Amino acid sequence: MSSAIAKISVYAVQVPIKEGTYTMSGGRALDEFDTTIVRVQTKDGLVGWGEVTPLGTNYLPSYTAGARTGIKELAPHLIGIDATELARVNAAMDLALKGHPYVKSAIDIACWDVLGRKAGLPVVTLLGGRFGKTVKLYRSITKDTPQAMAQRIRAFQRQGYRTFQLKVGGEPDLDIARIRATARACRPGERLVADANGGWLPHEAARVVDAVRDLDVAIEQPCQSYEENLTIRRRTARPFVLDESIDSLGALQRAIADGAVDAINIKLSKYGGLSRARVIRDVANANGIATTIEDTACTDITAAAVAALAHSTPEALRFSATLANVKLAFRTATGAPFPKNGEAAAGSAPGLGVTPLMKVLGKPLFEVGRA
Numbered sequence: 001m002s003s004a005i006a007k008i009s010v011y012a013v014q015v016p017i018k019e020g021t022y023t024m025s026g027g028r029a030l031d032e033f034d035t036t037i038v039r040v041q042t043k044d045g046l047v048g049w050g051e052v053t054p055l056g057t058n059y060l061p062s063y064t065a066g067a068r069t070g071i072k073e074l075a076p077h078l079i080g081i082d083a084t085e086l087a088r089v090n091a092a093m094d095l096a097l098k099g100h101p102y103v104k105s106a107i108d109i110a111c112w113d114v115l116g117r118k119a120g121l122p123v124v125t126l127l128g129g130r131f132g133k134t135v136k137l138y139r140s141i142t143k144d145t146p147q148a149m150a151q152r153i154r155a156f157q158r159q160g161y162r163t164f165q166l167k168v169g170g171e172p173d174l175d176i177a178r179i180r181a182t183a184r185a186c187r188p189g190e191r192l193v194a195d196a197n198g199g200w201l202p203h204e205a206a207r208v209v210d211a212v213r214d215l216d217v218a219i220e221q222p223c224q225s226y227e228e229n230l231t232i233r234r235r236t237a238r239p240f241v242l243d244e245s246i247d248s249l250g251a252l253q254r255a256i257a258d259g260a261v262d263a264i265n266i267k268l269s270k271y272g273g274l275s276r277a278r279v280i281r282d283v284a285n286a287n288g289i290a291t292t293i294e295d296t297a298c299t300d301i302t303a304a305a306v307a308a309l310a311h312s313t314p315e316a317l318r319f320s321a322t323l324a325n326v327k328l329a330f331r332t333a334t335g336a337p338f339p340k341n342g343e344a345a346a347g348s349a350p351g352l353g354v355t356p357l358m359k360v361l362g363k364p365l366f367e368v369g370r371a
């Protein structure tokens with residue numbers, strides 16, 4: 001029977017970050033995730049769930065109101081298309097709306113959930129299967145004093161984490177002190193990444209990478225533009241990671257040709273969901289580039305999708321992964337992977353294996369189509 005999309009419902013939930021304000025370079029700060037959850041119902045009665053959670057309005061070219069407006073624009077074009085035919089779903093979305101990958105992400109994820117439920121298989125299996133028993137996760141360390149950041153690393157170490165991503169940028173002297181203090185807190189075998197989120201000018205980044213050249217630290221997205229980052233890449237021997245600059249397959253292909261990266265960060269919504277993120281992951285991995293799997297932000301639904309993509313990434317090429325649902329004051333679904341001892345595993349129930357808590361989701365913002 002056809003799994004044609006019959007109805008798309010959209011929910012909004014604001015979830016506070018229980019650990020307090022999350023701060024990155026440029027004074028960008030966030031104390032809650034404003035998430036958009038999508039329910040796709042098919043003609044044969046299957047239901048799939050997806051989610052998109054932009055990180056505020058000024059992290060990537062994405063924002064919450066844009067996600068909701070975009071989904072409202074797209075939804076009528078998707079009614080009648082088989083949710084299990086992911087390439088066709090994505091082609092229909094691209095035909096109806098140029099660009100705006102983050103708008104498409106929640107729908108793509110929901111259709112993977114439908115496909116898994118119909119097949120009776122977890123999404124991690126559909127993506128190629130599990131590498132290893134679990135996925136080791138990282139924790140980001142919000143911008144603070146060097147001492148406070150080192151302290152936070154020690155607290156996360158006690159919880160079992162072994163990879164830490166420092167938020168730095170904009171204050172080169174203080175940033176050098178932050179990197180040095182946190183590097184001292186790290187133990188052999190742990191991984192430290194200094195993520196400036198594009199917050200340094202090239203002359204600042206050049207000073208920082210030179211000042212930490214004796215430390216085992218990776219440098220992530222030091223400057224804003226790709227070209228600026230490339231100049232810094234060429235003058236540091238530290239492992240080099242790009243995130244915001246690798247926003248498409250074309251950007252990745254250029255970075256491969258330039259030898260610009262050792263690792264990239266894959267955020268599902270940056271590329272338009274699981275379908276496109278998987279392509280980016282596979283092309284990167286095929287070129288020896290390791291991948292960190294995550295999303296801009298998320299609650300439990302995207303956490304399940306992130307875990308599925310991360311767990312299906314070969315361990316040697318898995319730089320790290322993170323599940324942002326661990327930071328939140330309450331859950332939006334049951335059945336989602338949740339970090340324990342610094343690691344998590346993709347679900348083994350069909351699809352994403354999540355059951356949203358309808359009391360938390362409340363009434364839909366809007367619905368398109370009919371069940």
Ligand code: MG
Nearest residue numbers: 195220243265
């Ligand atoms: Mg980053």
